[in-house]
Structure formats: structure tokens, C-alpha cells
Amino acid sequence: MSKCARKKYIKTNLRQMTMETVESQHDGNITASLTESKSAHMQTQTGQNSIPALAQVATIAETDESAESEGVIDSHKRREILSRRPSYRKILNELSSDVPGVPKIEEEKSEEEGTLPNIATMAVPTSIYQTSTGQYIAIAQGGTIQISNPGSDGVQGLQALTMTNSGAPPPGATIVQYAAQSADGTQQFFALGSQVVVQAATGDMPTYQIRAPTAALPQGVVMAASPGSLHSPQQLAEEATRKRELRLMKNREAAKECRRRKKEYVKCLESRVAVLEVQNKKLREELETLKDVCSPKTD
DNA sequence: CGCATACAACGTCACGGAAG
DNA sequence: CTTCCGTGACGTTGTATGCG
Helix, strand or coil: CCHHHHHHHHHHHHHHHHHHHHHHHHCCCHHHHHHHHHHHHHHHHCCCCHHHHHHHHHHHHHHHHHHHHCCCCCHHHHHHHHCCCCCHHHHHHHHHHHCCCCCCCCCCCHHHHCCCCCCCCCCCEEEEEECCCCCEEEEECCCCEEEECCCCCHHHHEEEEEEECCCCCCCCCEEEEECCCCCCCCCEEEEECCEEECCCCCCCCCCCEEECCCCCCCCCEECCCCCCCCCCHHHHHHHHHHHHHHHHHHHHHHHHHHHHHHHHHHHHHHHHHHHHHHHHHHHHHHHHHHHHHHCCCCC
């Protein structure tokens, strides 16, 4: 086995180990497995403590390697071993159907997202564009425009723009007012009939040209870095960079969301443990009472 | 007060599964 | 087959806490 493949194999085994601990929570002995899983999680969190786990996995990999050379592991079994468990949302919803008291994770948690800054006003963007300076503009279905700085921290970097209709600008124009609080004050964007002109209040602000919705290009934004017809290697490279930035940004948000769900899932399991412990205690007490009632008293 | 340690949150990468 | 999404793993960073 090559060095790279070996590393990958070890990683996969390590993943399987953590999967098993969580899966054991899902079926039977929740109380015991939960603490095990928690300590396992702590081990992976801190670099020092993860070393024993890695060593253990390395041993597993060592034995499996010899076994593999003998052809003991068939592909079906291997696939079964390496199969992923379902997402936290699925697991939690299954739990919820079993236990009435356990809350479900909704697809869209509006009230919970409301507690997060700026997320409440975020709509699902229909178009995302990047400026020549690397800023992102997301235009949502409801017309909400969000600007995100590449160096900023994910959602917190998103700035909502609100649409108003008032006087000073050219007649018939829609004012898009910069909602972000800045020392320089607010920035205004003027929309002229079928065309939208974006005016920058500061010198380093990139200039955007926003077109009105058309059948061919709904809510399109034409910019310097717009992905149009790319021919030169430089343009292709820029496009690749843009795609990468977009993927990173999405993955960043996905990771945050995933962690939030995971925390909720663990909380749910803990509350379920508490409920089951109470139930268990009650049943034991009931059993003792019935024993006392039914057993003949001997003197 | 400075240092070490634990812990939480984050960003990124790699991977598998789902969807088109 | 390709693309997108969800998630585990890993490394980094900031903060809290305990100790000498």
C-alpha cells in the first residue's frame, strides 16, 4: 500500500471508529455510549490526546493490511464497514418520531436563525457574483442584495441592502441604501428604470453595473470579473479562483451549520438520556412496589 | 503576572452520498 | 458522470482557568 493510500486508509478507519460510537448512541445504551463518544470527541479535538487514538488506528490498519493481502475482506463487507451514517438531521428526526418530547430539526429554522446576526434577513441567494476586488454580491429572490468581503468571517461579512423609494436621486430611480454602519455614513445606489447604476461613496469601492431583470438574464449583474466568455488562460485562472472562493465560502457556512446541528443533536440525546433515566427509575420503583404487594409476608 | 493546559469555535480539506 | 451538500478530521486561534 502506498504512503498516500495508507494515510487515507487510516483516516477512514478513524472515521469509522467515531461513527461507531455515535451509532451506538442511536440504538441501545445511550447513557454509556454518550460519555464514551464525548471523551472520544475530546480526544480528537485536542492534538495531544488524539495521538493514542491514531496509534490505535494505525494498529488496526496494520492488521487489516495483512488481512487485505490475503484477500479476506471482500468488497461488499468493506463497503458496508465504510458506509456513512445518516446526517444529524435525519437521526434526530428519527429520534423525534420515537420520543414525542424530543424536538425535531426543521429544514429551515427561522426563529433560531433569527438569533444569529444578519442571518435573519438573509434570503436564499438566486445569484452570487464576485467583484474584481473579491467581494461577493448575492441577490436574493426578494430583491435583497448582500455584499460579503472575502476576508470577513462568513455570514458576519454579509451586509444587507434595503430597497427604498425616495426623492433625491434621479426620478423613477430606486435607492438601494447601504444598511451597514460605517464611519463614512451610508452609501446609496441608484436604480434608473431598466438599468441600475451603483455609485460608490468611497474611492476603493468597486464599481458595479447592475442590469434590470430580463428574460434572458434575470437579475444579472455585469461586472469586471463576470464569468462570461473566458478565453485567455488568465481568465480561466480567475474563473477557477472565483469558483474556489465560492466553494470555500459555501463550505464555511455548511461547516457552521453542521456544527450547529451536531450540538443540537447531542443536546437532544442528552435530554433523551435524562427522560429515560427518570422513566427507568419510575419503573424500578413500581416494580419494587408490586413485589412488596404480591409477595406473601412470612413471619 | 506569566505560563501551561483545556476547551470551543472556526476554516479548510477530503470524502461519500444524493440529485440532476 | 458531474455537481453540490453534509460531515469527519485536522490544524489554528482565542479565551478561560489553574498553578507556581
